[in-house]
Amino acid sequence: GWWATTSPAPRSCAWRPSDRTNLWMTAYVVYALGLAKDAGVTVDANMITRGRSYLVGHLGEALDNPDTHAFAVYALAQSGPVQKAVLDQAFERRTKMQPRGRSLVALALLAAKDSRARIAVENLDDIVKTAEARKDAAVGDVNDAWSTSAAIEATAYTLMAMSRWSEGAKYVGPLTDFLVLRRNGGKWRTTRDTAFAIYALADLAKREKATQQQGSFTVLINGKQVKQVKFSKGGLDVPALFFQDSDFTAGK
Numbered sequence: 001g002w003w004a005t006t007s008p009a010p011r012s013c014a015w016r017p018s019d020r021t022n023l024w025m026t027a028y029v030v031y032a033l034g035l036a037k038d039a040g041v042t043v044d045a046n047m048i049t050r051g052r053s054y055l056v057g058h059l060g061e062a063l064d065n066p067d068t069h070a071f072a073v074y075a076l077a078q079s080g081p082v083q084k085a086v087l088d089q090a091f092e093r094r095t096k097m098q099p100r101g102r103s104l105v106a107l108a109l110l111a112a113k114d115s116r117a118r119i120a121v122e123n124l125d126d127i128v129k130t131a132e133a134r135k136d137a138a139v140g141d142v143n144d145a146w147s148t149s150a151a152i153e154a155t156a157y158t159l160m161a162m163s164r165w166s167e168g169a170k171y172v173g174p175l176t177d178f179l180v181l182r183r184n185g186g187k188w189r190t191t192r193d194t195a196f197a198i199y200a201l202a203d204l205a206k207r208e209k210a211t212q213q214q215g216s217f218t219v220l221i222n223g224k225q226v227k228q229v230k231f232s233k234g235g236l237d238v239p240a241l242f243f244q245d246s247d248f249t250a251g252k
Helices: 024-040 045-060 065-081 084-096 100-111 115-124 125-133 150-162 171-182 191-207
Strands: 215-220 224-231
Touching: 024 045, 024 065, 045 065, 065 084, 065 100, 084 100, 100 115, 100 125, 100 150, 115 150, 125 150, 125 171, 150 171, 150 191, 171 191
Parallel strands: none
Antiparallel strands: 215 224
16 A cells, blocks of 8 residues: 555655655645545544655645646645645746646635635636536547546536635536536546546535435436435435336337
8 A cells, every 4th residue: 555655754655565756646645634534534643744744845846747736735735734835836826727736726725724715716717617618418539628537627626616615606516517427437537537526526515415405306218207206315315216118218
């Protein structure tokens, strides 16, 4: 596991013992450990401390990779205090970043309760507009800029930012639809963008107290109602639904 390559020195956290030092993976581990701690899981504080120390000491190396730098800053802000100078640098560089980096900077400022978070979140309006315009359910060609893993991650980060911003609720719908419509079976494009899409949707569900919701929905097949299903617990109690062959119309 990654912990095998984390020494008191400290070094980076790697995906496998044979991996070379990887700043992005270190940031991801610090981020994940912070989430686990917030969820009530017992986490060795030294792991987070060593990971944070590595990130602080190597932020300069990531300046030529804006997305990695922004993610490292977010991991620091989400898992503990972060120096104002670090946030200043990320904020000043955001206008030169791609959507993924800009959304991560917004999340970092929100986590740090920095007053500039409002500006950073408002600057994500282009991502929201793209999500609103792309209502198709196709996964899309990988060469399509808004069907790539980077686009899926950027939308996931923006969804998290909007759901945490006091004025962002009206933007949640199109961002959520964009993510859900780009799911391909049980995943998105890669393990990485799948993880962050799930993080974003789970974060939204928690904030909206989705598991406390109750209601009903209608199942239509070929325009005909075949089931009316009631649910509570946000739908977690809905059993698997089965249908008869006779419910379907043969294709031409």
